[in-house]
Amino acid sequence: MARSSAEDMELRRSCVVAIAGNGGKEEEIVLSIRVAKGRGIFEKLGRLAEPRVLAVTTKRSSRSEKIKAFIRVLKYSSGAGLEPAKLYKLKHLTKLEVVANDPSGCTFFMGFDNIRSHSVAPPQWTMRNIDDRNRLLFCILNLCKEILARLPKVVGIDIVELALWAKDNTPVVTTQVTTTEESNQDGATVTVVTEREVQVVSVEKDLLVSHAEEEEEDMESMQSLLGMYLMGIGETEAFSERMKEELLALEATNVYSLLEVEPLVDEVVQGLDSATFCIDDIDEWLQIINVKLRHMREDIASIESRNNTMELLSDNCKGLVAELDRLLNHICIPPEYSTVLTAGSFEEKRMLKHVEACEWLSGALRSLETSNIEPCYANMRAVRERHQELEKLKAVFVKRAMDFLRNYFSTLADFMLNDKNYFAQFRGQLKRPDHSDLRFKCRTYARxxxxxxxxxxxxxxxxxxxxxxxxxxxxxxxxxxxxxxxRSITKTPRNAPAWLEGSISSNDTSMVSEAYSNMLKIFIPLLVDESSFFAHFMCFDGIDNKDDDDDLEIMDPDGNEDKPDTTSSELDALNDALKDLLDGIQEDFYAIIDWAWKVDPLRCISMYGVTERYLSGQKTDAAGFVHKLLDDLRSKIVSQFNKFIEEVCHQIERNERNIRPPIGVLSYMTKFENLASRMEQNIQGQSRDMIDKAYSKLVGAMFATLEKIAETDSKSFDIVLIENYAAFQNSLFELANVVPGLAMFYHLASENYEQACTRLCNFVINIVCLSCYLGIYLFFLSYEFDFFVKFEQIPFQQGLSKADLRKVLKYSLTGIERSFNGMNRKLQKSLSSQELLPSLWDKCKKEFLAKYEAFVEMVLKIYGNEPVTPVAEMKQLLASL
Structure with a gap:
């Protein structure tokens, strides 16, 4: 059989190098074997298999001491070296299946539970032979059992065949037996057998063992049945007799055997007696040893007690030494900090050392406070003395720092005050003062x-x-x-516009309000910034500086950013300090207001609006003085404007002494519209309270003065009122339609005009038409106010008969046309403005007709059908005139 690649040490070393280069230095390789990544029998179709190396590795976790197993896939790089391709965790392995279409059985694939996508095919491998396949699968199953305590599902593999292969291919070390001979005390030779067993790794897993046990039980049952069959048991009684005979034969055999071994039994009894004597001796020795051990235990207990006391004393001494070291660290003053706190300059390059020294001093003082130290240490003489030294050191440093900072602040301001080039920038440019350099120098000492x-x-x-x-x-x-x-670069008109001028835009004075607006635009943000910088720089509590661009990033002694609490009680102290910082600057704002008032008093209205806008955008905490400054400026503007209104009212009242009849239309009645128009032009969206109050004062003074002037001539009283009220309404008509405050006074003038017209018409009717109207009027009065006479009794009263009525009508209605013409001429002569004549003449005719109609109704009611000139005829007569 060819040598397997699993035994190739060069391959294993290459795998170790490749895995270590990919972050797997701590992994140990259990098995490395060459495989092919392909489709098994489908390679016959022309698909080439890709060579790969499968490495089974283990790694021990540094935290939980658990062993993790991995299956690494390595491929060959272009340089013929190995490089990691994929990594599978063994804990996700759920299935091992041999491909059924491969008759060689060398192709299989592994299923993992973390590959959820159905479009991704499970990894499939082809081994070189069955031995390599069984070796890899057997290694994986062993690791699953030992590490995970479970087995994946195995499909297409004969477990029994795999177990048999594992027995045949697993090396087994047999048990080695060595025999030695030793002699005892009695001189007998004793044979000692020593067995050295080498543990053989069982390849059968739970699944295999269970299957084998079942087969063994079945075999034993079968053998038992076969044994019973060979005995030829037919009947129970015969079987019982046979068994009794065999039992008697066995007993006889046992008795004979016992008689034969009697010498051996005697020899054993002698051995037992000698062993009994030895046991007695051993018992005595054990009692002696037990007494010695008891005394030894007592000595050991005494030694342990003394040792525990010494250990406790040692621990206490160590704790005391550590506590004393900590206390010494608190009360010890480092020489480098002492030198910095008591001497040396406060230059910018040395500020870091001063800050470090201050942090140490603050921490040392806090550590020696009663709340931060043990009560037994607080009363120690060394602690008290060191606390006094720290207090003296703090007093020296605080005095040095205060003297330096006072001189430093004064020097910074004097340097800028004496810099001519700095103040030259205001000439012709009106730039905002630049305090960035001053603030930068101050920030150095913020900590x-x-x-x-x-x-x-x-x-x-x-x-x-x-x-x-x-x-x-x-x-x-x-x-x-x-x-x-x-003020020097603002061009103003030579002559200030008077409120009685005919043209509104004859002199444009908008530049004075723009100058005031520029003053606020430049200095109000500057003062707010200075106030906020001062509040933060001087460590005021309770000031919210979230919108402050000059954040000093001051940290508290614990290293946290110092964000003051907005509910602190230092707000009053801050406002007092801001008063010292900014007090006196309001005089220059007042000077601008006075200058603008002299140029054009009506510009106070636009300046009032600008001030209100700035005032509504200011807070009252960190910029409290700025808010108060704007409030004072608003009060100053209102005072100056009221002063102008008072002067105008005095001018109106002086007309009372200068006017002589004939009066006509007063000048301020027609030119008030000019003043109101200019006032409305200066309103820039602010509240109208100030303007409406001014209108109330001016119109009230105008109407009161008009009444007084009209009373100087009782004959022309109503004529003066009619002409002036009419002129006031005509000039103010368009403006009253868009200004609600003026509409009220327009309606008041209209009511006064109507009342004056009614009085004038009655006067003209009573005086001019006396010849035609007096008889009828007196006749009417004779019974109109007689409350004691009934209507049917009036014709029987003296002077009220029908004959008397006829005489009165004849006398009164003769020449009435001439009387009406006289009344018209009287109105023309009285009025200086002929434009009012048509309306007044119509009103006079209406008043006369109303009175005549009432007279005719009364005559018809009292005298019945007595002939009287009809009302329609009288109306036609008046219309023809």
Missing amino acids: LLQHLKSLDRSSLIPLRKAYCQSLNLLLRREAREFSNEL
């Missing part, structure tokens, strides 16, 4: 401030004050330079 806070919280109060005082001078100087340059 130092954080550690100063943890060491001595009160040390930050003078440092904050020093920083605020130094930077306040710089901010005020920047605001002043910016404000002055802003």
Whole structure:
């Protein structure tokens, strides 16, 4: 038989190299054998088989100490060397099946439960001969039994044949027996047989053993049956007699045998007696040894007790030494940290050493606190003395750091204040002040401030004050330079527009509100940034700086990022500090407002809107002073605007003393529309409260002054009101349709106009038409207010008879056309604006007709069919005039 490739050591070494190069250094090769990857008998159809090597390997897990088995497929590379192709885990093997179409039986395939796709064919291999196939399958089945404690399903393979092959091809080492002769105390020679057995690996697995046992049991049953058949048992009694005879023969034979071996029995009895004496001697020796062992156990127990005490003492001493070492590490001051904390400069390149020293000092102080140390150590003299030394070291370092930082802040601000080129940038460009270099230099000492806070919280109060005082001078100087340059480059009209000007756009003053907007646009974000930077840089608690671009990334002593709590009580302290930082800068904002007010007071409206927009976008925590500054600016603007409104009201009231009859239409009545239009143009989406209040004051002063001026001439009282209210409505008509605040005053003027028209018409009717109307009017009054006389009794009263009625009608209606023409001429003479005459004349005719119609109804009711000029005829007469 040809030599199998499983015994090829060169092949095994090549497999070891290939598997180790693919990360399998810890795997051990159980079997390596050459195979062909092909289709068995289908190779006859022209399909060539691909040479492969199957290697069965095992690996011990480093964690669970379990053994894992693998089936590796290796292929030949272009350089004729082996390289790994595929890896199968043995635990997924579920089936071993020989291909039925291959008559040689050398082709088989393996089924794995982790190959779920039906489109992927199971791996199929062709062995060189049956021996190679049985050798590989037998190795796989052994590993499954030993490692997985289960067997895969075997199809197409005769298990008995495989077992027989395994017996024939498995090397067995027979039992070796050696015989030696020794002499005992009695001088007898004793033969000692020593057997050295070599364990033979059984190839039959559970499945094979069960099958063999069943066949053996069947064979024994068959032999028993055959034995009974050969005995020729026919009847039970005969069989019983035969068995009794045989029993008697056996007993006789046994008695004879016993008589023959009597000498041997005597010899055995003598041996037993001698053995009994030996046993007694051994018992005495055992008792003696037992006593010695008891004393030995007592000695061992005593030694163990002393040893346990010594071990406990040793452990306690080790623990005490370790605890003392830890305590010494806490209370020992490293010389390098002591030198840094007590001497040396605070240069930027040495800041890392200072920070490390501060971290060590903070940790040392925390470790010696009562809550962090054992109570027995806290009262030790060495601990107390070392704590005092650390406190002194902390005080020295805090004082040195405070002196340095105060001088450092002052130096930074003075350097920028004395830099002429820095302030020259505001001339003509209006750039935002650049504090990036200043903040960069301050960030160098941000960690130092954080550690100063943890060491001595009160040390930050003078440092904050020093920083605020130094930077306040710089901010005020920047605001002043910016404000002055802003006003100098803004071109304003020579003459400020008066509120009574006829043209709205004669002088454009929008540049003053733009200048104010630029001031806020530049400095409000700057002040907010400075406030946020100051709050974070100076380690204020309770300030939320999530939107701060100047995040200092300050870490707490434990190494975590310091994110202050938004519910801290330091907000008031921060606002007080911000007041010291930014106080005084509002004066330059006030100067811009005063300057804009002098150029055009109505620009206060647009400045008010800009201020409101900035105010609504500011928070009150980290930028509390900025919020207060904007609120003060809004109040300042409102105050200046109210001052202008008061001045306008005074101008209106002064007209009362200067107007003399004839009055006509007052100038402010028609030109109020100019003022209102300019005010509406300056509104930029803000609330209208300020504008509506201004309208209320102005219109109230206009109407009150009008009433006072009209009262100076009682004859033309209503004429003055009618003309001025009509002029107010005509000028404000279009604006009142789009401004709700002005619509209310428009309706008020309309109501006053109607009331004045009604009074004027009654006056003209009573005065001008007295000749034609007085008789009828007096006659009507004579009974209209007589509450004690009934209607049917009136004709019988004195002066109220029908004859009296006829006289009154004849006298009153004669020449009535001439009276109506006189009434028209009176209206034309009284009115300075002839545009109002048609409407007033129509109203007078309506009032006269209403009174005449009431008179006619009363006459018909009291006097019956007494002839009276009909109302229709009187209406036709008035229409013809």
